[in-house]
Amino acid sequence: HFINFTRCLISYIVELCGERLRNLTVVSSFLGWVTGVCLVSLLSWLIADWKYLLWALNLPSAIFFLFWWLIPESPRFLLSKDKIPKFKKIMTKIAKCNGKKIGPEFESLVVIAQEEEKKKKVPFTMVLKSFSLIKHLILLSIALSLAFMFYTGISLNLHNMTGNMFLNYFMLTIFELPGILFGHWSSAYFGRRLSAVFFQSLATINIIIPVFFLDSPWTVSLFCSISKMFSGSTYVCLYKQIGELFPTPLRASAYGITGVIALAATVIVPSIIAIGHDSKATPYYFLCGFVLLQTITISFLPETLGIPYPQTIKEAMVIGKDQSYFSIIYKGNLHKKRSNQTTKAEETKD
Structure with a gap:
């Protein structure tokens, strides 16, 4: 039910907020989520009985009923x-x-x-009639699935990490706060695609380092936290791209479909992490594989920095068509790149 709530929240933000504040509002909701998860480790440490812990975690949700009158x-x-x-x-x-x-x-x-x-008003099946939209939907679904698998895996792998479990969990979550801010700032200046590939490459490097220091609790916890931080930065970039690659009538559905596919993919993660009971290094190889594949997948997405939110399917279909695989668009050359693309588009129409 919480996942359904977050999907509704993202759709609500996209529909209600103006374009200038839309991304900032989404990022603020991510920061609130991470802050709440950080408090879970504190409450788990303070409340030993799992029944009382469940009450402590769920009772604050009653405040959501106020949303009916306030929002x-x-x-x-x-x-x-x-x-x-x-x-x-x-x-x-x-x-x-x-x-x-x-x-x-x-x-x-x-x-x-x-x-x-x-x-x-168009059915989501209209996506099937556009190769560009199908490609974007598949790439985003794969990228988000790998992100969820990594996020779930590194959290479940707490049982295979040495050291204090509560402290490890707190470190894994607190590092996400700067990660979200990095992702928001970088994607606004260096573009969504370049930022996501860069951050995910760093996440790949950092998650393989613990394999060489399995007996050092602080080293394992530190590099896992750094890897999760960079993965969180990528997550922000991906969420921005979902909203910018799909037109208004299909945007909420795109958030929902990619999210459902990503959640379904996490089903296999507990079995993979369970291997760590006999081989503590094995889960890290899988986690490294998840972020590496995600890096490759993200690199095939088009850059959406500076592109207005598409209102129609026709507007969404042309996004990325004038970009080569090795093209780099960032705030410094944004005006020049977009001007060239507009000129080419007008020449094509003529």
């Missing part, structure tokens, strides 16, 4: 369901919070937006 429904969702009175009420409230006034042209704009929303 409005997505205006885009209401518009798509023809619930115009509720849509107008929420938009009026949003305008008031932002210090704006609803103008006389609001009614005509609502009609236009409603017609445009109807045109955007």
Whole structure:
């Protein structure tokens, strides 16, 4: 149920927040998640009885019921369901919070937006008619599956690590905080693709180092934490790309489908980690393989830095078509690269 909640949260953020604050809001939700996971290690250490621990972990979730009154429904969702009175009420409230006034042209704009929303209603099967969208969906599903497998594996591998289990778990989670910030900052300046490949390469290197220091608790814990930190940075880049590669009508479905596939892939992870009972080095070889394959997979995704969120399937289909495999787009050459791509696109139309 928590996973379903996070999927709904991401979709809600994408639909409600403006483009300028959208990525920052998603990253803030990631930081909140990591902070909560860090507290789990503290509570586990303080509360020895697992029954009381479950109560301590689940009771705070009751605060979510307040969301029913505090957080409005997505205006885009209401518009798509023809619930115009509720849509107008929420938009009026949003305008008031932002210090704006609803103008006389609001009614005509609502009609236009409603017609445009109807045109955007397309089934997810439309993805199957576009090679570009199918490729992006498959690559993102594989990359996210490997990310989830690594995340799950390194957490379950606590039983095979020497040293204090609670301290190891705390280190594995606290290192994610700077990782998320690194990922957000780097992806905004050096691009999503280049940042993800770079961070995932570092994660690959760091996760294989513990194999040579299995009897050193601090060394194993440190390099596992660093590897997870860089993997968290990649995770931020991937989530940005999912929203930027799929059009508005299919964006929420893309988040959902890639997430479900990724979660299904983690089923095999406990069996792999169990091998560590007889061979402590073996799980690290598998974890290294996960992040290495993820690095290769991510390298085939197009760069989406500076591209507006696609509103239609046609806009999403052309993303990456003018990029070669070895092209590098970052903030420094963004304007030049995008201008060249726009010129080529116009020449192709002519």
